[in-house]
Amino acid sequence: MNKFTNSPARLFRAWASQLLVLALVIFSGQSAFALQGANGAHDPSTIVKRNGVYHVWTTGNQIYHITSTDLVNWTVAPTVFAAGTFPGWINSYVPGFQGNFWAPECVLRNGVYYMYYSCSLGGRQCAIGLATSPDLSTWTDQGMVVYSDNVSPWGSIDPAIFTDANGRLWMAFGSHLNGNYLIELDPATGKRLNTTIQNIAGASPYCENEASYMMQHGGYYYLFYNKGICCAGVTSTY
Template sequence: MLRHKLSCILTGLAGLLGSAARAQNPIITNQFTADPTARVFNGRVYVYPSHDIRAAPGRGRAGWFVMEDYHVFSSANLTDWTDHGVIVTQNKVPWVKPDSYSMWAPDCTYRNGKYYFYFPTTPKDTTSSKGFTIGVAVADKPTGPFVPQPLPIKGVRGIDPNVFIDQDGQAYLYWSQGNIYGAKLKENMLELASEPVTLGELPTQGLKEGPYVFKRNATYYLTYPHVANKTERLEYATSTSPLGPFKVQGVIMDESPTGCWTNHHSILPFKNQWYLFYHHNDLSPAFDKNRSVRIDSLFFEPDGAIRKVVPTLRGVGLTDARQKIQLDRYSQLSPGGASVAFLDTANKFQGWKTVFNGSQGWVRYNGVAFGTKPLRTVTMRVTAAAGATVQIRVDGASGPVLAQVTVPKGSRWQEVKAPLSTFKPGTHTLVVSAKTTMPVEIDWVKFD
């Protein structure tokens, strides 16, 4: 028992200490995360994702989604993320089948001084509750501790809970199970206040799931993943009422170009900008049941239509020049001259490297904040078997040269430091290029 408790404590500390400052996609790289619901509480963004893990003997179904608990992550700037650890786990919820490993997509909202965390999973009593049911855990803080209710919500069968509170104070619960359903919630946020209704006028062919509802101006937006072809794309419909009928308007994000079968999302405004939180299998390209959360900016047309979001590796937010800048999460890459590969294919959580194939290789990385205090050196984690010269510029290929870095010969990674020849305060685009014909690989760059 003591060994088990110590293991749990160390695991929790690893989650907290392993939270890297990330401005790039995916935003979490020390574990798999999926199905992100993002909320703003007290000026800070909290992300409540599901937590993919690998199947093992007696631990989930091989080749399928395996999830036993939930973490919560938070950030004040969408760049630096903190893992607050496990908030709900399957073996500590009274009504959950403890070996189901089916803690799927959750949501969280705030009401009357309490935080309500909604999650779907398999109940112990499968005779009277076939399939998934949805439960609630309640906390005084957005990071918990969350106390699960003894029973799931009566009258709800399905997955992917989403809660929307309208301006008049009425709360609604949405979920999916073949169709997408909605119902009013009571003031206590724990019981339905109306019979579930099927949200109509949506596509009848292909899987629909993962509803996320928000209101902008006088329009209610119902957003959802839909398999129109082979994999899920994100679509949306609009209405003048929170329970519809809804009219399908278009696609928010196209199908994954690499075949990730699922996508699941949330949308919110933060500091005068709208954002789309979604997932992809970046850290597990050969197995799309292990996903990772991404963020990209989202924009509306003047008529209220959602402009289609094109996924990026760069993501959102500014990167502090004093932090490790991951060039592999680039804004633009020279075609044929540079590429991205895993640092260690046996441990993909270590992330990626940028491989420059010769003097035509370059990478552009937007949004580096240099601040106002002069920086004097650049450090680069780099390897080049035959040696190399790397040039760093700002504001384009013809912009001023910050540094020319000479990389010594060697087959191992080394941290090479060089002086800056100039300094430009403010936020700039970084351009890093190889100036020799032999290959060179870069893990990260940072300035001091």
């Protein structure tokens, strides 16, 4: 995203991937491959593999999309929404929105791909929406999942989806304001299950928390999130 910069699974996944590559390089004695082609990606989604092709969606107009068959050479692919279009409901929650989506996240459940996306102009009014697809090519918008108005203590951006040990589906989200939040999702629809919303990581004094990601390991749940200032070159603190 821009002002808030997301990485949902994002920075954690990126760091984990980089550490894995570094370990492989160190212990194998081989050089890492330099990415080729359309390799610019801000706030990348989870990498999704279908029929031998790897897919990544990123911040960008109509939800930017790149693909690769080898994880090295990347090609621009069709966006989720057609050029110049976006779901009409968004302007009711984010006035002035023009189709530049932030921090998408894609997950596969029961043969259906669920694409969660952020709609924001960098202010308090923002929303997370959902689109679904059977094949990663044709997408049907399912509308709003959660939104923020001018008095909401949470920011509705940076969605990250996970399933707990009991099979319940959750979405961690939020940036700045009062920190990161959690809502439960209906496993049948992927939409919000109830009105309960939990604050899971309070904001720092500078309200920098964003792009949370949750995972379970060894009987514990782990919450990762980003904080600091991004996109400022060597002066970044992200």
